[in-house]
Amino acid sequence: MRRKPSSECCLGCEGIVDVAVCGLPNQLGIGEICALVAAQGPLDVAKIKAQCAMHLLPQFVPAHFIVVDNIPRNEMGKINRARVQEIASRDTVMRL
Numbered sequence: 001m002r003r004k005p006s007s008e009c010c011l012g013c014e015g016i017v018d019v020a021v022c023g024l025p026n027q028l029g030i031g032e033i034c035a036l037v038a039a040q041g042p043l044d045v046a047k048i049k050a051q052c053a054m055h056l057l058p059q060f061v062p063a064h065f066i067v068v069d070n071i072p073r074n075e076m077g078k079i080n081r082a083r084v085q086e087i088a089s090r091d092t093v094m095r096l
Helices: 006-011 045-053 081-089
Strands: 016-025 031-039 064-068
Touching (some): 006 031, 006 045, 016 081, 064 081
Parallel strands (some): 031 064
Antiparallel strands (some): 016 031
């Protein structure tokens, strides 16, 4: 199995145009991968997880997906990791 970053696997999925991943603790305090995705049209989460599972170890397949209009970036165009974590941590976001 060739190992790819979680973000690269998600980006190769149909409908996803941009992605950023972060770790979040679940209810038990165990870290899980959460992917913020900018998408065109509806997403098939089961299909995305299956595609990621072909390239990633199980613990690196995103457990949650959050659809956003765009991925937060800084002036240099790099992903703003602090902002990604903040968005993913909100209780009000709908996780898929």
